[in-house]
Amino acid sequence: MNATAALLSPSTGIIDVHSYMQNLLAQAEQNNAFFVARTRMLHAQAIDQGFIVTIESQKEITQLKCNFLINSAGLHSEQVAKNIVDMPAGLIPKLHWCRGHYFSYAGKSPFNQLIYPIPETSGLGIHATLDLAGQLKFGPDTQYIDQLDYNFPGDLKAKFVQAIQKYFPDLNPDKLHPAYTGIRPKLQGVNDPFKDFVIQDESDHGINGLINLFGIESPGLTASLAIADQLVQQLSLNK
């Protein structure tokens, strides 16, 4: 296949996600925040000023009080919202779990840029991405699932080869190897038209200090600082 046109996006790139997260954590701690891992929010109750939140860590259940509650629980944000007393049930959207798979490409990458095909209805399409070490990988596709299952199905190679050959006709299928999977929390169901993410605040649900984030899929990582700025404004923290 020959392309008649392409768009060059010189600012498209990759970042070291682990360093980014470590950096955010360090800055948060410098500003007196505590990050508590392996701790599950069980439920929350709005009180006059803030919330009483019940949490579980190492089978111990405790309560804490907070002024603001931000539900950014990704794949579980629907369930977390259901566990917030007084959260109107009609405003909690159904999340559809959609797994994406990546194949890695053995050997030297033929590209030195990321290559994106024309997007599909439920995703960006199987694109070519480089990691920081220069390793090429292809993905992710979209496969709606009912259970949280990160296993890599054994029958995906033909589909990937067909998609990749549209923009890389010289692909040698023997160089493709299953790499890893990830799961998106989509608001858009299997045959739905496009549905974007939703951020709800008091003006939506009437609960002061509560923010719900639903359907934060790609590019949620790239947009994370912009989303954080938006939440600060919605909670009027910058006054």
Ligand SMILES: Cc1cc2nc3c(=O)[nH]c(=O)nc-3n(C[C@H](O)[C@H](O)[C@H](O)COP(=O)(O)OP(=O)(O)OC[C@H]3O[C@@H](n4cnc5c(N)ncnc54)[C@H](O)[C@@H]3O)c2cc1C
């Ligand atoms: C295959 C794939 C490819 C992607 N590619 C890109 C990309 O190229 N660029 C990009 O910008 N984005 C990409 N994304 C999207 C990006 O990963 C997400 O947008 C981002 O991780 C969302 O961050 P989050 O903090 O909202 O949710 P998450 O990262 O899902 O974090 C949610 C957190 O909430 C915790 N949690 C859940 N339930 C509870 C509970 N009851 N109590 C306490 N904690 C709880 C979870 O343990 C988790 O730590 C991709 C996603 C997938 C799946």
